Amino acid sequence: MNNFNYYNPTKIFFGENSIENLSEQLKAYGENILLTYGGGSIKRNGIYPSVIKILKNENKNVFELSGIMSNPRKEKVYEGIKICKENNIDFILAIGGGSVIDCSKAISAGSKIDRDFWKAFFINNEECYDATPLGVILTIPATGSEMNLGSVVTDWEKNLKIGYMSKMLYPKFSILDPTYTYTLPKEQTIYGSIDILAHVFEQYFSEPNDSNLSYDLSEAIIKNVIENLEIVLLNPTDYIARSNLMWCSTMALNGVIGLGKNQDWTSHQIEHSLSAFYDIPHGAGLAIVFPSWMKYVYKHGLNKFVRYAINVWGVDIVNKTDEEIALEGIEKTKEYFVKIGAPITLTEVGIPKEDIDRITEKVFLPNTGYMKMTKEDVKNILIAAI
Amino acid sequence: MNNFNYYNPTKIFFGENSIENLSEQLKAYGENILLTYGGGSIKRNGIYPSVIKILKNENKNVFELSGIMSNPRKEKVYEGIKICKENNIDFILAIGGGSVIDCSKAISAGSKIDRDFWKAFFINNEECYDATPLGVILTIPATGSEMNLGSVVTDWEKNLKIGYMSKMLYPKFSILDPTYTYTLPKEQTIYGSIDILAHVFEQYFSEPNDSNLSYDLSEAIIKNVIENLEIVLLNPTDYIARSNLMWCSTMALNGVIGLGKNQDWTSHQIEHSLSAFYDIPHGAGLAIVFPSWMKYVYKHGLNKFVRYAINVWGVDIVNKTDEEIALEGIEKTKEYFVKIGAPITLTEVGIPKEDIDRITEKVFLPNTGYMKMTKEDVKNILIAAI
Numbered sequence: 001m002n003n004f005n006y007y008n009p010t011k012i013f014f015g016e017n018s019i020e021n022l023s024e025q026l027k028a029y030g031e032n033i034l035l036t037y038g039g040g041s042i043k044r045n046g047i048y049p050s051v052i053k054i055l056k057n058e059n060k061n062v063f064e065l066s067g068i069m070s071n072p073r074k075e076k077v078y079e080g081i082k083i084c085k086e087n088n089i090d091f092i093l094a095i096g097g098g099s100v101i102d103c104s105k106a107i108s109a110g111s112k113i114d115r116d117f118w119k120a121f122f123i124n125n126e127e128c129y130d131a132t133p134l135g136v137i138l139t140i141p142a143t144g145s146e147m148n149l150g151s152v153v154t155d156w157e158k159n160l161k162i163g164y165m166s167k168m169l170y171p172k173f174s175i176l177d178p179t180y181t182y183t184l185p186k187e188q189t190i191y192g193s194i195d196i197l198a199h200v201f202e203q204y205f206s207e208p209n210d211s212n213l214s215y216d217l218s219e220a221i222i223k224n225v226i227e228n229l230e231i232v233l234l235n236p237t238d239y240i241a242r243s244n245l246m247w248c249s250t251m252a253l254n255g256v257i258g259l260g261k262n263q264d265w266t267s268h269q270i271e272h273s274l275s276a277f278y279d280i281p282h283g284a285g286l287a288i289v290f291p292s293w294m295k296y297v298y299k300h301g302l303n304k305f306v307r308y309a310i311n312v313w314g315v316d317i318v319n320k321t322d323e324e325i326a327l328e329g330i331e332k333t334k335e336y337f338v339k340i341g342a343p344i345t346l347t348e349v350g351i352p353k354e355d356i357d358r359i360t361e362k363v364f365l366p367n368t369g370y371m372k373m374t375k376e377d378v379k380n381i382l383i384a385a386i
Numbered sequence: 387m388n389n390f391n392y393y394n395p396t397k398i399f400f401g402e403n404s405i406e407n408l409s410e411q412l413k414a415y416g417e418n419i420l421l422t423y424g425g426g427s428i429k430r431n432g433i434y435p436s437v438i439k440i441l442k443n444e445n446k447n448v449f450e451l452s453g454i455m456s457n458p459r460k461e462k463v464y465e466g467i468k469i470c471k472e473n474n475i476d477f478i479l480a481i482g483g484g485s486v487i488d489c490s491k492a493i494s495a496g497s498k499i500d501r502d503f504w505k506a507f508f509i510n511n512e513e514c515y516d517a518t519p520l521g522v523i524l525t526i527p528a529t530g531s532e533m534n535l536g537s538v539v540t541d542w543e544k545n546l547k548i549g550y551m552s553k554m555l556y557p558k559f560s561i562l563d564p565t566y567t568y569t570l571p572k573e574q575t576i577y578g579s580i581d582i583l584a585h586v587f588e589q590y591f592s593e594p595n596d597s598n599l600s601y602d603l604s605e606a607i608i609k610n611v612i613e614n615l616e617i618v619l620l621n622p623t624d625y626i627a628r629s630n631l632m633w634c635s636t637m638a639l640n641g642v643i644g645l646g647k648n649q650d651w652t653s654h655q656i657e658h659s660l661s662a663f664y665d666i667p668h669g670a671g672l673a674i675v676f677p678s679w680m681k682y683v684y685k686h687g688l689n690k691f692v693r694y695a696i697n698v699w700g701v702d703i704v705n706k707t708d709e710e711i712a713l714e715g716i717e718k719t720k721e722y723f724v725k726i727g728a729p730i731t732l733t734e735v736g737i738p739k740e741d742i743d744r745i746t747e748k749v750f751l752p753n754t755g756y757m758k759m760t761k762e763d764v765k766n767i768l769i770a771a772i
C-alpha cells in the first residue's frame with residue numbers, strides 16, 4: 001500500500017427532498033448567486049423553479065449561466081467568469097451532472113485571477129489559491145465531481161480535453177436527490193454508470209498489487225452498480241436502485257477507493273481525445289476504450305485481472321490458466337457493455353479508422369499504470385476497438 | 387436507503403514516516419501544546435522522542451497528560467481540562483489508541499466551558515460550540531476515533547460508560563503509521579480487530595434491508611480484516627497487513643459504511659456496561675456479547691443474517707433453510723473469535739452470573755435495531771453468554 005493523504009471537506013445531503021438543506025447552506029454566503037446549468041431539462045422536471053423559490057426566499061440576487069454542454073468548452077467558462085467579475089458573484093450554484101459541475105469549478109477558480117484561466121490552470125497547471133465557493137445540486141450520477149477536486153474542460157478548436165485538480169475546487173456542499181434522476185434519458189443513465197465503473201477500473205487496475213482495502217471497496221462498488229443499473233433499466237423510478245447508482249457515483253471518485261494505489265487513467269485520457277474530436281458521450285467512449293485497453297495490458301497485471309474475473313464476474317476457475325480466467329473476465333465486461341446497450345467499437349459511434357492517428361496524437365499519457373505506454377500502444381488499442 | 391448527511395473534515399496522513407507531516411500541520415496552531423498519551427509504550431518504541439523533537443523544532447511549549455488508561459475515566463479528563471485552562475493550551479496532540487483520543491476529545495470540549503464537562507456533554511448531551519483543536523497520532527487500530535466525532539468516557543464510581551458526539555470533535559488531522567503498531571501486544575491487535583468488526587456489525591445489522599452500497603462496503607471491510615489479522619498474528623511486522631488493519635479501523639467508523647442505515651449499537655451499549663464494571667478490554671467484551679446478541683435477534687433480520695453468512699463466511703446454502711444458513715454464519719463468527727484467541731463467555735473474563743442484574747441495569751438501549759429491546763432481553767443475551 002502506498003503512503004497517502006486524504007482530505008475531503010464536501011458536505012453531502014443525500015435523499016429525497018434533500019433540497020430542503022439548501023436554504024441553510026446558502027446563509028453562509030453573500031447575496032449574489034450565479035446559477036449554472038445545462039439545457040432546459042431542469043425547467044421541465046421542476047428543479048429550476050424550486051431552486052429559484054429558495055433563492056428568492058433567501059433574498060439572493062440570481063444571475064444565470066445556462067446552456068452548458070456536455071464536454072464543456074472553455075468559451076463557456078469565460079462567459080461564467082465574466083458574469084462573476086461583473087457582478088461580484090459570492091457563490092456559484094451548479095445544477096446538473098459532471099459537465100455543469102466541471103465548468104462551474106473552472107469558473108470558480110478563473111473568477112479569482114486576472115490571468116487567462118485556461119492557460120494558467122489547464123495548460124500550465126498553476127496552483128489555485130482562491131476560488132468562488134461552489135455548491136452542487138446533482139442530476140446525473142456519473143463523474144463524481146460532486147465530491148472531488150477535479151474539473152475537465154475542452155478546447156474544441158485545438159481538440160484538447162484537459163483535467164485540472166485543486167483543493168480549492170471541492171464543492172462546499174452537494175445535494176443528491178435520487179428522484180432527480182428519474183427522468184434521465186436512458187442513454188445518460190447507461191453512460192453515467194459506465195463512467196462510474198470506469199473510475200473504479202482506473203484506480204483498481206494498477207500497482208501495488210498487494211492486499212489493500214481499496215480493492216475490496218472497489219469490487220463492492222462495481223457489483224452494486226451492476227445490480228442496480230439492471231433494476232433502473234427495467235424501472236427508471238425505482239428509488240432504491242437510483243439511490244445506489246447516485247451514491248456509487250460519488251464513492252467511486254471521492255478519493256477513497258484510490259487510496260494507496262498508483263492509479264492508471266490512460267483509458268480516460270484516450271477517451272478525452274475521442275470526445276475532444278467527436279463530442280461523443282464520455283461513457284460511450286469509455287465503453288469502447290476499456291475492453292480494448294484491458295486486453296492490451298492484462299498480462300502486465302495478470303493477478304489483478306484474475307481477481308477481477310473471479311470476484312466481479314464469478315468466473316469459474318476449474319481447469320483454466322490464469323490467462324484464460326483473466327480473458328474471460330475481460331470478455332464478460334465487454335458482453336456487459338453490449339447487454340446494457342453501450343457501443344464497444346469506434347465504428348458504432350462513427351469514428352473512422354483514418355482518424356486514429358490524429359486522435360492518438362492528442363492523448364496525454366500519465367504512465368502510472370501496469371504498462372508504460374507509448375503513442376504506438378495507444379494506436380494499437382484504438383485499432384483493436386474499430 | 388435512509389436520507390443522510392455526510393461531512394468529515396479530518397485530514398489523514400497514512401503510511402510509514404507519515405509523522406513527517408506533523409511540523410507542517412502544527413504551524414496552523416499556537417505554541418502551547420498539550421501532549422496526551424497512555425502508559426510508557428510510546429517512550430519505549432521511539433514515538434515519544436521523535437514527536438518531542440518535532441515540537442521543539444517548531445518552538446512549541448509542551449505540556450503533558452500521561453497515564454490515560456483504557457476505558458478512560460472522567461477524572462483524567464478533569465486533569466486535562468485543568469492543564470488546558472491554566473496554560474492557554476492552543477492544541478491537543480493525542481498519541482495512542484481510542485482511549486487516549488476519546489479522553490483528549492472530552493478535554494478539548496471541556497476546556498472551552500466553565501460548566502462541568504461530564505454533566506454538560508455526557509449526561510445532558512448539550513451541544514458543543516467550541517473545542518480546543520485536536521490532532522492524533524494513532525498507535526492502535528480499533529475505535530476509528532481518529533476520524534470521527536465521537537468520544538466515550540467512563541464514570542467508574544457510578545459504573546457509567548457514556549458516548550458523546552459533536553462535529554467540533556473531529557480531529558483536525560490524524561497520522562496513521564502502520565509501523566507504530568508492530569510492537570502492539572498480541573491481545574491489543576486481536577481486541578482492536580474485534581472492535582473494528584463490531585463497528586461494522588452495528589451498522590450492517592439494521593434496517594432498512596434494501597440494497598445499499600453500505601452493505602457491500604461493510605462486507606469488504608469484514609473480509610479485509612479477517613484476511614489481514616491472520617497474517618499479522620503470524621508476522622506482527624507485516625507492513626501490508628498492518629496497513630490494512632489500520633485503514634480498516636478508520637473506514638469502519640468514519641461514518642461512510644453507516645450511511646443510509648438505522649444502525650443498532652445495542653451490543654456496544656451492553657459491552658460498555660460490562661467494562662464499566664469490570665474494566666475488561668472493549669474488544670473482549672464485544673467478542674462475548676456479539677455472538678449471543680446475533681443469536682437472540684437474527685430472526686428479526688433473517689435476510690441480512692443469511693446474506694452475511696453467504697458473503698462473509700461462504701456458507702454453503704444447498705438443502706438448508708434460511709434459519710440454518712443464518713445460524714451457521716453466527717456459529718462461524720463465534721468459532722472465528724475462538725480461533726483468534728478472544729473470550730466468548732463472561733466466565734472466561736471472570737464475570738459471575740450474579741452480576742448480570744446490576745450490569746443490565748446500567749445498559750442504555752438505543753432501540754434502533756431489528757428488535758425493540760427491553761432490559762429483560764439484555765439479561766437473556768448476557769445469560770446466554772455465561
